Amino acid sequence: MTEIYQKLLNLVNKNRISNNIYVRHAYSRNVDILLQGIPDIVIRPTSVEEISEILKVANEENVAIIPRGGGDCEFGGSKPINNGGIVLDLKAMDRIINLDQDNLLVTVEAGISWAKLNEYLCHFGLYTGCMGPGSGMTASIGGGISHHSVGGGGCAKYGACTNQLVSLEVVLPTGDIIETGSSSNKFTKNPFNRFGNGPDLMGLFCGDNGIYGIKTKITLKVFPKPEYATYKTFQLPRKEREVSANIMMQVRQKGIDVYDLMYIMDLLVRVTTQEKFMPLWEHLKKKRGVIFYTIEANSEQQLEQEVKKLDNIMKNNNCEDLGPEISDGNIAKWHYTEQGHWQFYHNLWGIFPTMQPLSAECFAPINKYPMILDDIDQWDQEHNADIQKIFEITKTRPIVGSGPVVLIDGNNVEITCGFTSFWKYFDGKLHDIIEETNYKLWSSILERVTKHGVQWYMMGDYMSRLMVDIGAYSNEYYQLMKSIKKVVDPNMILSRGKFNFWGDNRSE
Ligand SMILES: Cc1cc2nc3c(=O)[nH]c(=O)nc-3n(C[C@H](O)[C@H](O)[C@H](O)COP(=O)(O)OP(=O)(O)OC[C@H]3O[C@@H](n4cnc5c(N)ncnc54)[C@H](O)[C@@H]3O)c2cc1C
Known part of the structure; x- marks a missing residue:
């Protein structure tokens, strides 16, 4: 490892590489309490060229590389599977490269967090639509695209964050650099569209959990943030699971373009109130589940119409409005106006x-x-x-x-x-x-x-190997994923062990 360390030291600033035991331990975990793998080296590149060179060294030396953004994965995805290897920390690559206000596109480096990007965009009256995952205060856009993340807000309206994706720059495991979407035409100056120029190869890197390449530059659509919004929270009647699902289906069937619709079950209401994480609900007579919605509009009139339709659905399903103010228990308003989309989840995970x-x-x-x-x-x-x-x-x-x-x-x-x-x-x-x-x-x-x-x-x-272990993929589908892996990563350098492509003992 000392030899590899020396080679890597020639590629990046000496402050951006470490084999110190404390640093290695800091990068040996994600969120869960079970999966730990201590890397040999942690490296924090600052450019796509550095990443390409690092991957070439990893191929020469046959050492595994594990990409890491915010490190918020819940299944141990951004730390080594067993001990060893190099964790490639992308958080130093967090610059905003270009905001194209004419075409409503933003290009960023992959290590930027959802919170940092949206804080920047709000100065222009814009947002990313889907605000990434609930961990968006720290989680990176690159990690989100590698997971198809949703949950940080806006997903009823905009879907998973990969829906907004226009273009990716990717370093392949061999060190080659490619551009996808409209930028696969090398005469294209700025990315503008995902589909075309042949098959959607970008799709390979969406939700790939970091196995097919390292995302370095990402272009996303951005959206003007509507001026008007209403947030409401309702207590559900008995049979809250069925009722909440009925409400969601009715909202869809009536074509209401709700921004977010979330069901929080009775267990969570009880626990969060008891732990004073959600003191908002202390006064609730019955600690039943709640459902909340957020809806946006471009005019007051449009907002009123949509709110009326939503409130009718809630009323017809015997839901009780908790009141307009945060102090009434209106968690939707608290969530979107005070807590800034993500804080809720960060608190919840550490309750x-x-x-x-x-x-x-x-x-x-x-x-x-x-x-x-x-x-x-x-x-x-x-x-x-x-x-x-x-x-x-x-x-x-x-x-x-x-x-x-x-x-x-x-x-x-x-x-x-x-x-x-x-x-x-x-x-x-x-x-x-x-x-x-x-x-x-x-x-x-x-x-x-x-x-x-x-x-x-x-x-x-964990989950990628479990799917294989329990035979959830058809053989044909699994073999296709594995063949693609062999083509893009012949030495299985990147995220070695995920999806069991080499089997548990890596002997194949
Ligand atoms: C409090 C909390 C709330 C959460 N809520 C949600 C939620 O609502 N919705 C949700 O989807 N998830 C959620 N998560 C899980 C997770 O945080 C997200 O999926 C998030 O998108 C991961 O981003 P990250 O930057 O932390 O990725 P990491 O954990 O660093 O990496 C995730 C995966 O992507 C790979 N990767 C990271 N960056 C790159 C890159 N640039 N190129 C290639 N591969 C890369 C890694 O190897 C790993 O496999 C939550 C986690 C926590 C702790």
Whole structure:
């Protein structure tokens, strides 16, 4: 490794590379408490040329490279799968390259966060539409495109962030640099459109979880932020899962262009109020689930019409309006005017300081989610004996359930579910039983949810291998993904191990 370190040292400023044990440990994890892989080297390039050279060295030396943006992946995607390799941290590449106000396009370096980009755009009355994931305060645009992220707001209207994608500059694992979309024509001066000049090769890099190339430059559509908006929050009646799904379907069937529509279930209302994370709801007589909407318009009149239609749907479904002000419990207003889209999720993920989520985030059709959430309750009961093993040590039961369900453009929702558990180091001792049980339970719940036919968008190392292990891909589909990998990355340098292309022992 010392030799490789020396070679890399010739490529970047010495302050942008480290093999220090503390730095390596800082880059050895993502959000979960289970998956750790300590890299040998961490490097923070500042240009596409540096990245290309780094990849060439990695090929010469047969060392794995793991791209990392904000490091917010929930399935260990942006750290090594086993120990070793080089983490390529893209956060120093966070410049805004060009805002084309005529054509409403922005070009950025891939390491910029959603918050930083939108803070810049708001000075021009613009936004990215889909505001990226709930982790958008730190998560990068490159990570979002690698995951098809949604959740930070605007996804009912604009869909996943890859919907807004116009062009990518990508460093292939071999070190070659390509431009996609309209820029695949080398006579094109500025990117302007995604489709054309042959097949949509850009699609290969969308949701690829960092296996086919390193995104370095990204062009997105941007949108004028409508001047008017209304935010409302309602308490749901009994059978809240079915009622909330009915509301989402009716909103779609009536063609209402809602900006966001989110169902927060009773468990979450109870827990967030109890932990004073959402004191807004303290006065609620019944700690039932809530649903909120946000709608935007270009005129007061248009806004009034749309609000009327939405309120009718809520009324017909026996929902109770919590009131216009934040102090009334109007979480929608709090979420979009005070908390700035993302803060909600950052708080939610850290709600119990000693516990961490082992989560599952997937897409499902609107009409299927009540059944999936019911089955997660059923799973909880079936696994009580295992959950009890953790309780016996920690005296706190891991919390199993679902996070918010968010409407995505078309007929989709984003479901967050899973369980919140403890790390194996508890009360001054290591408890391997906690680790074993966490693994067992996490795999089991992910497999159960997969078998409902959901679609995973963020897969990281864990979910990508689990899909292969449980045989969720057809053989033909999997072989095609693997063949493409072999073409673009003959030495399997990039994100080695994801999707088990080499099998667990990398012997193939
Ligand atoms: C509090 C919290 C809330 C969250 N909410 C949501 C949510 O609402 N919706 C959602 O979709 N996700 C959510 N996530 C998960 C995650 O944060 C997002 O998916 C996010 O888009 C990841 O971006 P990142 O920059 O952190 O990526 P990283 O974790 O750094 O990387 C993600 C993947 O992309 C690869 N990658 C990163 N950058 C590049 C690049 N430039 N080129 C090639 N590959 C790259 C990595 O190797 C990895 O496989 C949440 C996470 C947290 C902690």
